[in-house]
Every structure is written in structure tokens, then in C-alpha cells.
Amino acid sequence: MRLLLSNDDGCHAPGLAALRAAMATVCDDVVTVAPDRNRSGASNSLTLERPLRVREVDDNVFAVDGTPTDCVHLATTGLFDEDADMVVSGINTGANLGDDVLYSGTVAAATEGRSLGLPAIAISLVGDACVHYDTAARVAVSMVRLLVAHPLPADTILNVNVPDRAYEDLAGYRATRLGYRHRAEKLIADRDPRGRRVYWIGPAGAQADAGPGTDFHAVNDGFVSITPLQIDLTRHASLSSLSDWLDRL
Amino acid sequence: MRLLLSNDDGCHAPGLAALRAAMATVCDDVVTVAPDRNRSGASNSLTLERPLRVREVDDNVFAVDGTPTDCVHLATTGLFDEDADMVVSGINTGANLGDDVLYSGTVAAATEGRSLGLPAIAISLVGDACVHYDTAARVAVSMVRLLVAHPLPADTILNVNVPDRAYEDLAGYRATRLGYRHRAEKLIADRDPRGRRVYWIGPAGAQADAGPGTDFHAVNDGFVSITPLQIDLTRHASLSSLSDWLDRL
Amino acid sequence: MRLLLSNDDGCHAPGLAALRAAMATVCDDVVTVAPDRNRSGASNSLTLERPLRVREVDDNVFAVDGTPTDCVHLATTGLFDEDADMVVSGINTGANLGDDVLYSGTVAAATEGRSLGLPAIAISLVGDACVHYDTAARVAVSMVRLLVAHPLPADTILNVNVPDRAYEDLAGYRATRLGYRHRAEKLIADRDPRGRRVYWIGPAGAQADAGPGTDFHAVNDGFVSITPLQIDLTRHASLSSLSDWLDRL
Amino acid sequence: MRLLLSNDDGCHAPGLAALRAAMATVCDDVVTVAPDRNRSGASNSLTLERPLRVREVDDNVFAVDGTPTDCVHLATTGLFDEDADMVVSGINTGANLGDDVLYSGTVAAATEGRSLGLPAIAISLVGDACVHYDTAARVAVSMVRLLVAHPLPADTILNVNVPDRAYEDLAGYRATRLGYRHRAEKLIADRDPRGRRVYWIGPAGAQADAGPGTDFHAVNDGFVSITPLQIDLTRHASLSSLSDWLDRL
Numbered sequence: 001m002r003l004l005l006s007n008d009d010g011c012h013a014p015g016l017a018a019l020r021a022a023m024a025t026v027c028d029d030v031v032t033v034a035p036d037r038n039r040s041g042a043s044n045s046l047t048l049e050r051p052l053r054v055r056e057v058d059d060n061v062f063a064v065d066g067t068p069t070d071c072v073h074l075a076t077t078g079l080f081d082e083d084a085d086m087v088v089s090g091i092n093t094g095a096n097l098g099d100d101v102l103y104s105g106t107v108a109a110a111t112e113g114r115s116l117g118l119p120a121i122a123i124s125l126v127g128d129a130c131v132h133y134d135t136a137a138r139v140a141v142s143m144v145r146l147l148v149a150h151p152l153p154a155d156t157i158l159n160v161n162v163p164d165r166a167y168e169d170l171a172g173y174r175a176t177r178l179g180y181r182h183r184a185e186k187l188i189a190d191r192d193p194r195g196r197r198v199y200w201i202g203p204a205g206a207q208a209d210a211g212p213g214t215d216f217h218a219v220n221d222g223f224v225s226i227t228p229l230q231i232d233l234t235r236h237a238s239l240s241s242l243s244d245w246l247d248r249l
Numbered sequence: 250m251r252l253l254l255s256n257d258d259g260c261h262a263p264g265l266a267a268l269r270a271a272m273a274t275v276c277d278d279v280v281t282v283a284p285d286r287n288r289s290g291a292s293n294s295l296t297l298e299r300p301l302r303v304r305e306v307d308d309n310v311f312a313v314d315g316t317p318t319d320c321v322h323l324a325t326t327g328l329f330d331e332d333a334d335m336v337v338s339g340i341n342t343g344a345n346l347g348d349d350v351l352y353s354g355t356v357a358a359a360t361e362g363r364s365l366g367l368p369a370i371a372i373s374l375v376g377d378a379c380v381h382y383d384t385a386a387r388v389a390v391s392m393v394r395l396l397v398a399h400p401l402p403a404d405t406i407l408n409v410n411v412p413d414r415a416y417e418d419l420a421g422y423r424a425t426r427l428g429y430r431h432r433a434e435k436l437i438a439d440r441d442p443r444g445r446r447v448y449w450i451g452p453a454g455a456q457a458d459a460g461p462g463t464d465f466h467a468v469n470d471g472f473v474s475i476t477p478l479q480i481d482l483t484r485h486a487s488l489s490s491l492s493d494w495l496d497r498l
Numbered sequence: 499m500r501l502l503l504s505n506d507d508g509c510h511a512p513g514l515a516a517l518r519a520a521m522a523t524v525c526d527d528v529v530t531v532a533p534d535r536n537r538s539g540a541s542n543s544l545t546l547e548r549p550l551r552v553r554e555v556d557d558n559v560f561a562v563d564g565t566p567t568d569c570v571h572l573a574t575t576g577l578f579d580e581d582a583d584m585v586v587s588g589i590n591t592g593a594n595l596g597d598d599v600l601y602s603g604t605v606a607a608a609t610e611g612r613s614l615g616l617p618a619i620a621i622s623l624v625g626d627a628c629v630h631y632d633t634a635a636r637v638a639v640s641m642v643r644l645l646v647a648h649p650l651p652a653d654t655i656l657n658v659n660v661p662d663r664a665y666e667d668l669a670g671y672r673a674t675r676l677g678y679r680h681r682a683e684k685l686i687a688d689r690d691p692r693g694r695r696v697y698w699i700g701p702a703g704a705q706a707d708a709g710p711g712t713d714f715h716a717v718n719d720g721f722v723s724i725t726p727l728q729i730d731l732t733r734h735a736s737l738s739s740l741s742d743w744l745d746r747l
Numbered sequence: 748m749r750l751l752l753s754n755d756d757g758c759h760a761p762g763l764a765a766l767r768a769a770m771a772t773v774c775d776d777v778v779t780v781a782p783d784r785n786r787s788g789a790s791n792s793l794t795l796e797r798p799l800r801v802r803e804v805d806d807n808v809f810a811v812d813g814t815p816t817d818c819v820h821l822a823t824t825g826l827f828d829e830d831a832d833m834v835v836s837g838i839n840t841g842a843n844l845g846d847d848v849l850y851s852g853t854v855a856a857a858t859e860g861r862s863l864g865l866p867a868i869a870i871s872l873v874g875d876a877c878v879h880y881d882t883a884a885r886v887a888v889s890m891v892r893l894l895v896a897h898p899l900p901a902d903t904i905l906n907v908n909v910p911d912r913a914y915e916d917l918a919g920y921r922a923t924r925l926g927y928r929h930r931a932e933k934l935i936a937d938r939d940p941r942g943r944r945v946y947w948i949g950p951a952g953a954q955a956d957a958g959p960g961t962d963f964h965a966v967n968d969g970f971v972s973i974t975p976l977q978i979d980l981t982r983h984a985s986l987s988s989l990s991d992w993l994d995r996l
Contacts, residue, residue, distance in 0.1 A: 012804065037783065037812060043293035044351045045316070048941065050548035051439060051447035057759065065784060067294070069352075074448055078435040101482055102293045102360070103318075111351070115432045142498055150497060156487065175492040177483040183364045186327040188691050190300060193698045194795065198300035199323055200691045226495060228487040233350055234426040235479035238405065242477050243424040248399060249391055261555060286534065286563060297692065299797035306510065314535060442935050442947045443546065449940045542790035542849045543814070549937060549945035565792070567850075572946055576933040599980055600791045600858070601816075609849070613930045640996055648995060654985065673990040675981040681862045684825040688798060696798035697821055724993060726985040731848055732924040733977035736903065740975050741922040746897060747889055 001148065004084035004113065005032040006071045007092065008039045008105025011063040015091030015125065015133055020061070022137035023088065026144050031080065033071040035105075036063035041201075042105035044069045044112070054079065068105040072112035087113025088144065090123035090160075091136040097126070097161055097215045098179040100204060101229065110157050114231055118147055119156035126219050127164025135170065136162040139224055157229040161219050171222035178227055179214030181205040250397065253333035253362065254281040255320045256341065257288045257354025260312040264340030264374065264382050269310070271386035272337065275393050280329065282320040284354075285312035290450075291354035293318050293361070303328065317354035321361035336362025337393065339372035339409075340385040346375070346410055346464045347428040349453060350478065359406050363480055367396055368405035375468050376413025384419065385411040388473055406478040410468050420471035427476055428463030430454040499646065502582035502611065503530040504569045505590065506537045506603025509561040513589030513623065513631055518559070520635035521586065524642050529578065531569040533603075534561035538592075539699075540603035542567050542610070552577065566603040570610035585611025586642065588621035588658075589634040595624070595659055595713045596677040598702060599727065608655050612729055616645055617654035624717050625662025633668065634660040637722055655727040659717050669720035676725055677712030679703040748895065751831035751860065752779040753818045754839065755786045755852025758810040762838030762872065762880055767808070769884035770835065773891050778827065780818040782852075783810035788948075789852035791816050791859070801826065815852035819859035834860025835891065837870035837907075838883040844873070844908055844962045845926040847951060848976065857904050861978055865894055866903035873966050874911025882917065883909040886971055904976040908966050918969035925974055926961030928952040 003023055007016045011034040023030045035042075036055070047066045052074065057063045062079075064071045072087055089109035096104045110120035121143060125136045139162050152158075159178075163170065182205035190198050210216035218225035252272055256265045260283040272279045284291075285304070296315045301323065306312045311328075313320045321336055338358035345353040359369035370392060374385045388411050401407075408427075412419065431454035439447050459465035467474035501521055505514045509532040521528045533540075534553070545564045550572065555561045560577075562569045570585055587607035594602045608618035619641060623634045637660050650656075657676075661668065680703035688696050708714035716723035750770055754763045758781040770777045782789075783802070794813045799821065804810045809826075811818045819834055836856035843851045857867035868890060872883045886909050899905075906925075910917065929952035937945050957963035965972035 012802070038298065041295040041297040043291075043295070043318070043357070045292040045294040045354075046290040046352050046450050048290040048450055049287065049551070049939075051441075051449045053445070053447055053547070055759070069292070070450065073433065073450055074436050077433055077451055078438070079448070099480070102480065103295050105294075108292070146494070146497055150494065152491075152494060156484075158491075173495045173498055175488050175495055177485060177488065178481060180481075184322065184326055187323050189327070192300075192796075193686050193701055196302070198302055199328070200300045201295050201297055201319065201322055202326055203691055226491065228484040228491050229482045230484035231348070231351065232427060232429075233478045233482075235405075235477040236426065238477040239424050239426065242401075242407075242475065245395070245399065245401060246422045246424055246475060248395055249422055261553070298690075298800070302796070304510070437940050441547075442950055452940055536796065539793040539795040540790075541792040541816070541855070543792040543852075544788040544790070544850050544948050546788040546948055547785065549939075549947045551943070551945055567790070568948065571931065571948055572934050575931055575949055576936070577946070597978070600978065601793050603792075606790070644992070644995055648992060650989075650992060654982075656989075671993045671996055673986050673993055675983065675986065676979060678979075682820065682824055685821050687825070690798075694800070696800055697826070698798045699793050699795055699817065699820055700824055724989065726982040726989050727980045728982035729846070729849065730925060730927075731976045731980075733903075733975040734924065736975040737922050737924065740899075740905075740973065743893070743897060743899060744920045744922055744973060746893055747920055 001027050002029040002082060002084045003027045004075050004087045005030060006034050006068055006087065006089045006109040008042055008068045009093055010035050010038045011057055011061060013093065015093050018133035018137045019088065019091050019140060022141050026141055032061040033064060033075040035068060035071060036065050039067050039105050041103050042067040043103050044108040046070060046073065068109035069112045072109050084116055086116055086118035087120040088140060091133055092124035093130045095126040095161055096124040096159060098181045101159055101178060107159055111231060114155050114157060117154055119152045119158055121158045121160060123160040125164050126161050130164055132164050132166060135165065135167045138167050159227040159229050161215055161225045163219055163222050170224060174218040174223040174225055176215040176218045176225045176227045177213055179207060179209040179216040182208040250276055251278040251331060251333045252276045253324050253336045254279060255283050255317055255338045255358040257291055257317045258342055259284050259287045260306055260310060262342065264342050267382035267386045268337065268340050268389060271390050275390055281310040282313060282324045284317060284320060285314050288316050288354050290352050291316040292352050293357040295319060295322065317358035318361045321358050333365055335365055335367035336369040337389060340382055341373035342379045344375040344410055345373040345408060347430045350408055350427060356408055360480060363404050363406060366403055368401045368407055370407045370409060372409040374413050375410050379413055381413050381415060384414065384416045387416050408476040408478050410464055410474040412468055412471050419473060423467040423472040423474055425464040425467045425474045425476050426462055428456060428458040428465040431457040499525055500527040500580060500582045501525045502573050502585045503528060504532050504566055504587045504607040506540055506566045507591055508533050508536045509555055509559060511591065513591050516631035516635045517586065517589050517638060520639050524639055530559040531562060531573040533566060533569060534563050537565050537603050539601050540565040540606065541601050542606040544568060544571065566607035567610045570607050582614055584614055584616035585618040586638060589631055590622035591628045593624040593659055594622040594657060596679045599657055599676060605657055609729060612653050612655060615652055617650045617656055619656045619658060621658040623662050624659050628662055630662050630664060633663065633665045636665050657725040657727050659713055659723040661717055661720050668722060672716040672721040672723055674713040674716045674723045674725050675711055677705060677707040677714040680706040748774055749776040749829060749831045750774045751822050751834045752777060753781050753815055753834065753836045753856040755789055755815045756840055757782050757785045758804055758808060760840065762840050765880035765884045766835065766838050766887060769888050773888055779808040780811060780822040782815060782818060783812050786814050786852050788850050789814040790850050791855040793817060793820065815856035816859045819856050831863055833863055833865035834867040835887060838880050839871035840877045842873040842908055843871040843906060845928045848906055848925060854906055858978060861902050861904060864901055866899045866905055868905045868907060870907040872911050873908050877911055879911050879913060882912065882914045885914050906974040906976050908962055908972045910966055910969050917971060921965040921970040921972055923962040923965045923972045923974050924960055926954060926956040926963040929955040
């Protein structure tokens with residue numbers, strides 16, 4: 001089995017180091033392809049306007065001057081002779097809960113591994129300070145082992161969020177649905193040192209749907225939240241009403 | 250009613266010009282916020298690492314040095330005093346069919362308008378040459394008019410693909426599900442003029458699921474394809490089996 | 499005669515528009531190649547890591563997603579069939595005085611035209627508000643006309659700074675040497691909205707050598723300052739003492 | 748004494764590692780601030796449009812997401828409590844000879860150290876393969892030691908080019924003037940995988956003035972070439988003729 005690791009915090013992030021160390025205990029063929037800079041918020045973006053450069057920065061660790069999706073895309077379309085069986089992306093510094101997954105590069109890297117032989121995992125550490133990467137790493141190890149022993153369908157993408165606490169203090173595991181957040185906070189208007197107007201994207205909104213069954217709820221209660229994601233964005237339930245609506249055109 | 254227009258081909262793209270002209274016939278309050286460069290493939294990426302700059306390049310047309318999602322995000326979190334009621338994104342030069350929507354900045358701009366009062370529309374012109382922007386513009390006008398007269402739920406996102414032909418030659422409208430593509434083509438390895446290795450992301454894969462009911466199928470048959478998209482990425486159907494699986498941990 | 503115009507404020511800058519309009523009165527073959535974004539501070543930087551894209555944004559106006567030096571470099575190494583005879587760069591919004599020239603993209607664009615048939619001109623408007631682009635445009639016209647009638651050596655680069663006032667209120671023209679500035683102001687430490695530390699480059703230093711004969715002095719007195727620049731960076735006066743010093747090695 | 752090291756090949760470049768190791772033998776207070784990516788060709792460009800991020804990637808080694816000039820600028824305007832006495836930039840992979848210095852980020856980093864207490868050194872390894880970084884490192888050590896023992900004026904910038912051969916095979920040291928190159932090679936027109944036109948900047952021109960006394964000549968003969976550079980770009984010799992010429996206006 002060959003594991004492909006990536007992330008969106010960049011190849012130097014502590015979460016990736018923890019994941020690499022943990023995965024080495026599960027599998028003797030691990031390769032990492034990650035952005036050379038922090039690319040949080042990159043979503044599934046692909047770099048189409050310029051070519052990418054790949055640099056081996058450590059043994060079997062490759063840095064790409066692109067997005068998380070670029071990394072996994074290159075790794076699965078010819079960068080290596082051999083295909084990976086599974087992508088594990090993370091350990092992200094900070095939550096990827098609710099609508100965060102739309103913007104998350106961590107989740108996008110996992111999504112890009114959807115054509116490989118095994119499910120893909122995106123794993124994030126939830127907390128303001130982010131100390132217990134070892135906890136998330138143990139969770140990742142357990143999940144990879146279980147996936148190998150009891151495979152899930154290959155196009156499954158698991159979005160895993162781990163509370164930032166000692167492994168012993170976790171309340172357990174829960175299968176969850178995504179909650180959602182309130183509208184994002186207002187933009188932050190500022191001026192650069194030359195007096196020109198600039199705008200920063202504001203913080204994500206507060207939890208809006210964080211009721212029982214959601215990923216927010218599980219994590220708030222100390223559980224590891226595991227949400228199965230789909231790649232098919234069709235809202236199938238609306239198809240027939242949309243068809244009726246179109247008849248009016 | 251206030252319409253917010255955006256795209257991913259950039260503020261100078263011919264498809265956006267056609268859309269602007271058409272929307273002016275429907276509504277007297279139209280504002281455009283679009284990337285200052287081509288940002289195809291940007292997906293839902295948000296620029297979090299640096300502040301953004303906004304420049305008014307024409308009457309009520311603003312260029313942002315960021316992604317399509319940045320544009321709509323800024324426009325809906327405080328750039329203007331007044332909120333828009335609806336986002337129309339496009340007209341994209343080229344198809345956004347099947348898995349394309351994962352990577353599409355055109356679709357992402359529409360998605361980012363999900364909290365406004367009316368559904369969001371992403372509209373793309375399907376063809377190699379892309380000549381008939383006027384056809385797609387007429388489709389956009391029809392749809393906006395119909396949405397105003399007969400609203401759909403506000404969180405609806407409609408992904409519209411229009412064959413590149415005269416309006417009279419369209420076969421009609423079809424509500425569709427997303428098809429999907431084969432795995433992407435191999436990366437393209439090249440060398441820069443200094444002899445260093447670079448890699449281009451390869452082309453999208455060929456149509457894999459293009460059967461009846463899909464967007465590919467509709468467009469291939471000369472229909473305007475309209476796919477309702479969902480923002481909730483939870484694969485609800487897998488929740489209970491995932492829960493069982495987790496019991497093994 | 500063919501004139502090549504460029505700048506560093508970007509193809510949409512008001513100074514470039516003023517320069518284009520003015521040059522059209524001098525010459526019927528004017529082509530503009532300028533950055534698609536503001537690239538102030540770009541110095542002589544060349545984009546070597548990725549290929550460049552060129553877009554014709556107006557009649558004979560080309561926007562490049564690169565630096566001012568990239569623009570003039572492409573324009574003089576094969577973008578056009580015909581060579582230009584002269585580069586005029588500007589009109590820059592703000593001064594390029596003293597050590598500014600080291601960092602200036604406006605000056606760099608002129609420098610990159612050093613191999614053409616006529617001297618190159620970099621022209622900047624000096625003031626906080628920058629209103630009188632027409633004044634600088636008239637200065638540019640006068641200088642181009644004089645250069646055609648009474649050519650200077652082809653490798654001459656003229657750095658022109660024009661006070662921001664009505665043409666009638668200019669005190670005249672002065673040949674000047676570059677003054678220099680005090681050390682730059684301290685960096686500006688800030689935090690992004692996610693609490694992470696960022697640093698802005700601080701403002702340029704105050705005038706240190708602004709005595710008689712300098713560009714600062716001329717402009718402060720209401721004169722157009724014209725400084726001849728050299729491309730040979732060798733400090734010839736130090737060669738023999740350096741040679742002696744090396745004997746100690 | 749505090750040494751500040753930088754380069755333009757990026758913080759991971761082998762030449763910087765060799766320089767760091769060598770400088771540690773000369774001085775016990777060495778700090779490195781270098782770009783996080785290869786920024787060859789960056790010249791003196793300053794990043795004014797966005798704030799910069801600094802990451803400590805190793806003990807006293809800081810990576811900046813900016814240019815070489817940004818690195819030295821931040822390091823000398825407040826990033827550290829203590830000022831450096833001298834900048835050493837390199838060891839560049841490849842020559843910085845003749846007009847190369849206009850575009851070189853390696854030389855620019857040294858230039859940016861012009862306000863410190865001791866001369867600045869830019870050091871490059873000249874060859875196609877670049878193997879003998881240890882040779883250039885020994886040269887750097889010799890020069891720093893000599894500068895400490897026998898200081899040169901503080902605003903001196905020394906551009907050092909070392910042939911890529913064993914130290915024993917060097918022919919000696921020579922004080923040189925910059926030669927110059929023929930006009931750059933033609934641009935390289937290409938198409939991206941989507942069929943769109945792109946242009947790469949072509950290679951530097953061949954040696955045009957490589958006669959006795961030039962840096963090209965010294966290096967071609969196996970000598971270490973040391974060129975003193977000036978920051979004052981005024982072409983003083985032309986001032987009086989320019990003044991006469993302006994009288995015609």
C-alpha cells in the first residue's frame with residue numbers, strides 16, 4: 001500500500017510533520033506532496049495559468065509552488081511511476097467544520113484523491129491553540145488501519161475533526177453531518193502604509209446550525225467528528241420541481 | 250432588485266460584457282465585481298494571506314486582485330451599502346459540466362451568493378470557439394425574469410450550460426444532473442528556457458458518465474442544461490453505514 | 499519613428515493615458531506595453547519562473563501579467579515585428595528622486611530600452627495629490643521633439659521629475675544629479691484578521707542630500723529635474739584601490 | 748560583529764547552506780533572512796502591495812515570502828533589535844557578470860545592505876553545473892576576514908564571481924569592471940496545454956564586452972572577479988552636455 005500525504009498549511013507545518021511520523025508506523029511506502037507555502041482557503045483551485053515546480057525538500061517529501069489540489073493532481077497524474085492507494089490530508093491547524101469545507105484546501109486535497117483505490121481522509125485539529133497534534137495523528141492511524149481491514153467505497157471522502165485535547169480525553173467517535181455557519185463577518189477595510197485602501201476577507205461566521213447530529217455538535221461535546229462527503233454536487237431532490245419550473249420558460 | 254455580476258475569466262472577458270449588456274435590460278441596478286485577471290480553475294478559493302484591492306474600472310464595474318469567491322465575498326460583506334438580491338456569474342468561455350464544477354470559479358462565484366435573497370446562476374457557453382455569447386445572454390435574461398416572477402428557494406444554485414449556437418437553434422431547456430469525467434489527463438512535463446523541469450496541469454478527462462439525464466447529454470443534444478447544485482456536501486446516504494463502521498474502532 | 503510606452507502603475511493608470519494622448523501628437527506609430535496591475539517598486543525585475551501572457555486591451559495597448567521590465571523586454575525581443583526607436587515610461591504617479599530610482603519600475607522600463615536607437619525617458623509627476631498629468635505630458639512632448647531634432651547618445655537614460663503644477667507655473671528645466679534619502683522608515687508590524695504577524699515595507703526615508711544640483715533641490719524649487727542615468731554600475735574610481743586591497747589576500 | 752546573509756535562490760538553496768556554514772567559522776553572530784522561493788531576476792524590487800510574512804525555518808534562518816530586497820530591508824528596518832554590520836549575499840548558483848547585475852537579486856540583497864557599517868558582498872559561482880560551492884565559501888571567508896582587518900568604505904558593494912573549480916585551481920583575484928552582454932536572446936513563444944499563447948523571457952545575451960579588465964575576462968581566465976559597484980546612478984560625465992541640450996527647450 002502506498003499512502004499519499006498532503007495538506008494546505010504547507011510543507012513546513014507541524015501538523016504535516018506529526019502526520020508523516022504517524023503514517024510511517026502504518027505503512028512503509030509514504031510519499032508527501034504539499035504546497036511550499038500556507039495555502040489555507042485554497043479550496044479545489046487548480047493552477048492553470050502557469051506551470052508548477054516540484055522540489056524534494058526531504059526524503060520523499062515534495063514541495064510544490066501551487067495549491068493542495070495541484071499537489072494531489074500532479075501526484076496522481078504522472079509525477080510518480082506508481083499510483084497511491086489513498087490520500088490523507090492534514091493535520092490541519094484549526095477546524096474544518098460546516099461550510100468551512102467549501103473553502104478548505106485540506107478537504108480539497110482529499111477530494112482530489114477520489115479516484116484512487118481507497119477512501120480519502122482530511123483531518124483537522126479543532127482548537128484555538130492547536131497543541132495535541134499527536135491526538136489527531138493517533139486518530140489518523142486508527143482510521144487508516146480500519147480502512148485497510150474493512151474498506152469503505154473508494155469514492156468515500158471522510159472529513160475528520162479532532163478536538164485539541166489528549167487522546168484519553170476524547171469522548172469517542174461520531175458519524176456526523178455538516179452543520180453550517182452564519183454569514184461571514186464583515187470585510188475588514190484598512191489602509192496600506194501609502195494610504196491606499198485595502199480589504200481583508202473577514203473571519204468565518206459563527207455556528208448557525210450546530211444541533212445534534214452536526215459536526216459542530218460532536219466536536220463541542222469532545223467527540224471526533226467524521227463526516228462522509230460527496231463529490232456529486234447535484235441537488236437531486238430538486239430535479240423534478242426544477243423541470244416543472246423550466247416548463248414556464 | 251439589485252443584481253451582482255461576477256465571473257472567473259476576469260473583468261475584461263467578452264462573456265462578462267455580454268452578460269452586463271443583457272442584465273441592463275432586466276434591471277436598472279446592476280453592479281459587477283470581477284477578478285482583474287483570468288482566474289479559471291479558482292474554485293471556491295478565498296484569499297486569506299493578503300488584503301485585496303478594488304478598482305472601479307468602469308461605471309459600477311469593480312476589479313479585484315483576487316478570486317471570483319473573493320469578489321462576491323467582498324460584495325456581500327460590506328463593500329457596498331446595499332445588499333444584492335442575486336448573483337449571476339459568467340458567461341464563462343467554455344463548459345462547466347460534470348466534475349468541472351468542483352474547480353470552476355464561475356460556479357464558485359454563484360455559490361458565494363448563496364446567502365442572498367434569490368437563487369444564484371452560473372452560466373457557461375459550451376464550445377471550442379465560443380462565438381454565441383448573445384445566445385447565453387438571452388438564456389440568462391429569460392432565467393432571471395422567470396426567477397423574479399416565480400422564485401425558487403433562495404439557496405438554490407443553478408449551473409447553466411448553453412450550447413454555442415444561435416438562440417433559434419437551441420433544442421430547448423433541460424433539468425439535468427451532473428455527469429462525470431474520466432480521470433484527468435496526464436500532467437505535461439516541460440522545461441523552462443533555463444533547462445529546469447516544470448509541470449503543467451493536464452486537460453480535464455473525457456466524458457465518462459454522459460448518459461441520459463446528465464448535463465453532458467443535454468448539451469450534446471443541443472439543449473440548455475440546468476443543474477440544481479447543493480451546498481451541503483454531506484453524503485447523507487452513508488451516515489448510518491459509517492456509524493456502524495466506526496463502531497469497530 | 500516608433501515609440502514604445504510603458505509604466506509601472508499599470509495599464510489603467512491615469513498617467514499612462516495622459517502620456518499616450520500626448521505622444522499621439524508627436525508620432526503616428528505608438529505602441530504601449532504595460533503591466534496589467536500596479537507594479538510600483540518592481541525595479542528591473544524579470545519574471546523568469548513562469549511564462550507571461552499578453553492581452554491587447556485597447557488599440558495598440560498591450561497588458562502583460564508581469565513587471566515593467568518584462569513589458570519592455572518582450573516588446574524588444576520579438577513581440578512585434580518592428581523595433582521601437584525609443585522608450586518613454588510613465589507618467590508615474592509620484593516622485594522618482596534620489597535612491598527611489600533603484601526601486602522604480604518606471605525607471606527600469608526606460609532602462610530596458612537602452613539598446614534601442616534613441617535615449618529612453620522615465621517621467622514622473624512629483625506631488626502628493628498628482629493632478630497635473632497634462633503638465634508632465636507637455637514636458638514629455640517637448641523632450642521627445644528635442645531628442646528627435648538633436649539626438650543624445652542612444653544609451654542615455656533621462657530620469658525626468660515634474661512638479662505637480664500648471665505648465666505655466668514651472669520654473670524651467672534643470673540638469674541634475676541624484677540626491678539621496680535617509681535610511682528607510684521602520685517596517686510596519688501588523689496582524690492579519692486571523693491574528694498572524696505580518697510586516698509592511700515602511701515608507702522611503704526623508705531627503706538626506708537635497709542640496710543644490712540635486713533632483714530634490716530642482717523639484718523643490720519648481721523646476722523640471724532631468725537626471726542622466728548610467729547603466730554601468732562599476733565604481734571605476736575604486737578600481738585601483740580595490741586592486742591594492744586584494745593584494746593582501 | 749553581526750553578519751546578515753541573504754540570497755535570491757531561496758532559503759533552501761545549496762549555495763546559501765554553504766555560505767552559512769562558512770560564515771559560522773568567521774563570526775558567532777550570523778543571521779539569515781532569505782526568500783522562501785527562488786527569486787532569481789528579482790533585482791531591487793520591493794513588495795509594496797501586500798504585507799510580508801516571516802517564518803523561522805531553522806536556527807536564526809528566516810524565510811520571507813518576498814524578494815531578496817524585501818529580506819534585507821526588513822532585517823535592517825526593525826525585524827531585529829540589533830543592527831547587522833555587513834550583508835553577504837549568495838552563493839548564487841550561476842554567474843552575475845556584466846549587465847546581469849541589473850537584474851540580479853543576489854546583488855540587490857547586497858545593495859540593500861548599503862547603509863550598514865561595512866561593505867556588502869554579493870558572491871556567485873560561475874559555471875553550468877555549479878559544484879564547487881566550497882570554493883566560493885572559502886573566497887567569502889577570506890574576503891570577510893580581510894574586510895574586518897582592513898575595512899573599505901561602508902558604502903562599497905563588491906560583486907564577486909568565482910569560477911566553479913577547486914580552490915587550488917583558482918588563478919587568483921582580480922579587481923574588474925563590469926563587461927556587458929549583447930542584447931538578450933529572442934523571447935520564447937509557446938502555448939499552454941489549453942492552447943493559449945504564452946511567452947517566456949529568453950536567455951541573457953552572449954558576452955559582448957569581455958575584453959581585458961572585465962569581469963567576464965577574469966572569470967574566463969580562472970580568476971575570482973571582484974567588481975566594486977556604485978549606487979549613485981547619475982551619469983556625472985553627461986551633466987554639462989545635458990545642461991546645454993536643455994537650453995534648446
